[in-house]
Amino acid sequence: MQKTFFIVILFLITLLSSSCNIEDKYAPINEYANIDLSQVPYNNLSDYKFFTGEMNELNPDQGVYSYNVTSPLFSDYTSKERFIYLPEGTNMEYQGDFNVLNFPIGTIIIKNFIYYKDIRDKSLGRTIIETRLLVRKETKWKPFSYKWNDEQTEAARLIVGGTVTGSTIAENGNLKEIPRYVIPRELDCRTCHNLNEDMLPIGPKPANLNRLMADDLSVNQIENFVEQGILSGTPANISQVPDYRDTSLDPITRGKAYLDANCAFCHRQGGTANANGLFINWDYEGEGIHTGIFKIPTNFNAPDLQYDIVPGSPDESILLYRMTQTQAPDVMPQIGRSINHDEGIEIIREYIYNIE
Template structure:
């Protein structure tokens, strides 16, 4: 249901962005490039109608094959690239966005996930601005009537509730990250960087070529790498889908240059070293975080695997990822459990 809602939002955004927009003021490039931190999201002019989030010219909606889990929030993703500029294709890592670009991501919850027409309460919109000095991350919180989103550099806790796909009422204290917490996921070599827009995660068979046609991307090789859709059993093997999920949800920290590099656990999809991926790898540190278990992944034995142990707890001192979730991702836990259970044990 989350994927269906996201696909609908993305389609509507593409239709809106491609339509003629006479008389509408363009995106405020001077605000993106400026030295100030705008108080109101509307100052950028990314959208024409506040919480309706109809994108302005040169603002396009997009989806990812395998998205980051954020407590079941639905998301709308947009990218802006200045007129006359293009994104540079890179096969590995994130695409290279030119100065003046912006990435915009809104988070919210429909009142009832069982109803595709259920209204969505948008809670926050996070913005990444590509300035001359590098990327700047800013969180904005929507007011009650959806007329404006206001900068919240200190973050905030907000109540959120909804009826899930099983008909159960869910309620959490939703955390809007503060500006420093944004760096917890988006920092590499002490600089803010992107996470989601990698060629392999954008490549759904046509999206990269569309971006080229629209003048957003410089090229799209026909053999561009592609990340499977983690929850689509027809798209890749069990191991490929499990590794896709771990790549998106864990590898922004668990990579050789990331904040968790000292763990020795590297979960990027393209990682070839099986021990580095956690298979029969002993933890760097013992204690609560390891559950006193011996291996990050114990082939054939999910209940003796630290990776799954940390995914299926909500204890803030143990849970992984450390930021961005208060709930267990039930469907992903089931996937990783099956992945480990069916993993062949090494020959003795």
């Protein structure tokens, strides 16, 4: 009887594995977080079960890893909490200091945009505005956006974007009011997440991840990933894009780091702004015209300004001018900023002033 049972089971397994069912391709990648890639995007953020306990505390569940970058993109004074979900038994692979990690199919990069009442004292409370996901599907990355409700209990998918108001007290104690924070449409993600015709993550490249853990300053983040078994192939020494907020650094270093984080996702070879020929990524090794010095922009006319960068003259430089604007078509970056980044403007002013 038992033997017959096993034969039947074997027969069924053989039958199933040889069938040509379209569902086979889309079988769940793993069970442990119950994310069925074929069903992604889910309607609600809670459906993914990324977090344990109250979702708005953003405590990562199994398979979800917190990470931070050295030099963050300015996004209207939001704070960001970043996570990577990896399917069970998979890991990320190193593929160069300045290339984003090679992520396994099923990876979801999770970025939460948050206004703290006072960034200097997080215990005073916060509002999570939105959570953006980048999902590594079978053949390409896909972006999905979720907007949090007023009760901060759930976030629902929002394809078409929207606006909210926000405010926060920044590191320097200044109150920052953001009357029109823009949640991008999902299609807008491509504006920045674009390299050589493919949608790609931007932040998680080794030179950006090469920093201390936010919650344990004795541990390097990359080494921690390796120890946890979720990152392989790393060399002994990895470059670092410095933290532009570090006031002990020289103005040129801070400026280049700022440009890398805030401009170079488009302004690099193969980026969205490739045609413009302005390459201001940290690892661009060329000199001269492509760094912006005495470069006439391809498609922008600034009042009384000729060149992207005039060495020593920040106020004659289009690059700085566009950072001080908030309206189309002058504003740079073209999406993601509705008010000025005062600290960034000062960093770039000092940078251009110090270019010889």
